[in-house]
């Protein structure tokens with residue numbers, strides 16, 4: 001469910017025609033729907049209500065501080081994976097006590113920063129990291145709350161680049177070693193092991209990995225308690241899939257079905273770290289067609305968004321629905337199933353201006369005829385769009401708009417050329433002499 005819909009041949013975000021926003025703020029631009037964001041957060045809150053979960057919105061998904069602020073105002077905490085993400089969450093008004101901190105490579109500086117801001121819990125991924133956090137906490141006169149991140153060795157069947165719980169990836173502690181690692185810190189003055197963390201991968205379109213993950217969590221928590229660690233939390237991470245190509249995602253309740261009984265049985269507080277489920281379908285990327293051409297028997301739509309704006313198709317061959325923002329007479333609504341040819345469409349490739357053959361948003365897609373200036377909407381671009389964007393080819397990052405009802409607010413201005421070189425203007429090369 002989202003709040004992007006066609007009305008009178010025009011795409012609307014809530015109550016505003018998308019073309020009006022493109023006209024006012026230019027393209028490429030990310031447009032987010034407030035109601036869709038809140039709807040998905042509410043879905044999770046409702047499905048898991050029985051466990052009174054600590055829902056920690058995953059900042060890496062879309063870290064715009066205003067999106068984070070909306071999350072906070074609706075009762076979410078935050079999952080961060082760097083000092084920068086923690087800074088974003090704090091800037092959005094979060095308290096440290098609502099932040100869980102994951103990541104395989106936390107620097108000493110980041111650990112200090114998190115502890116000084118009273119982070120709620122670290123998700124720890126190696127024995128060395130555990131002892132480093134313990135030592136830093138002790139030096140600050142603090143006790144660090146820890147969840148041990150377990151690699152449960154499951155087949156979640158996501159993309160090879162986003163599977164995090166198969167054997168041999170860099171994430172977490174091997175399930176066979178967790179108990180030994182925990183035994184080594186019983187009684188440590190700077191460490192309180194309070195939970196385990198299982199982020200299985202992303203995006204996951206089946207509840208089965210969560211069922212298996214829960215099954216594996218139970219004996220680990222029981223053994224940790226026997227060792228003397230007073231385990232109070234089970235963190236099941238994020239990963240809940242969304243609709244990209246068609247209506248294929250599960251409702252939050254399908255995941256809750258397995259997770260809730262586990263939490264109850266273990267008498268733990270549940271932590272979740274959803275990102276994509278909340279913001280993925282709450283955002284679109286709007287671009288303008290620059291040129292069309294035919295090359296080597298293929299039809300190309302060259303438009304002004306590129307892999308630097310939305311890298312998912314390039315990086316993972318991800319599928320994003322694309323359609324025209326306005327529907328001139330004779331143009332159909334976007335299809336329910338994008339594999340099938342709609343009337344009045346033909347096979348086209350949607351590419352950007354970046355100097356790489358891998359710069360595309362869609363390949364071999366049945367799309368309507370477009371021309372210079374036609375606006376295109378790339379759907380489900382709210383998650384891992386702006387947050388993975390770059391300045392490659394010295395392209396300025398896009399603007400972002402948040403729409404609530406019939407009001408729109410620019411929540412990130414388009415970058416300027418001056419922004420592109422600002423951090424390099426810290427010096428000149430005079431120090432090298434002649």
Ligand code: LLP
Pocket residue numbers: 058060061079102103162199201202203237238239240273274275276277312383384
């Ligand atoms: N928690 C941890 C520890 C994570 O590593 C992630 C995502 C999440 C939570 C949030 O997962 P979500 O609920 O959004 O699925 N760039 C890729 C996805 C990489 C996911 C990285 N970790 C993409 O565009 O599909």
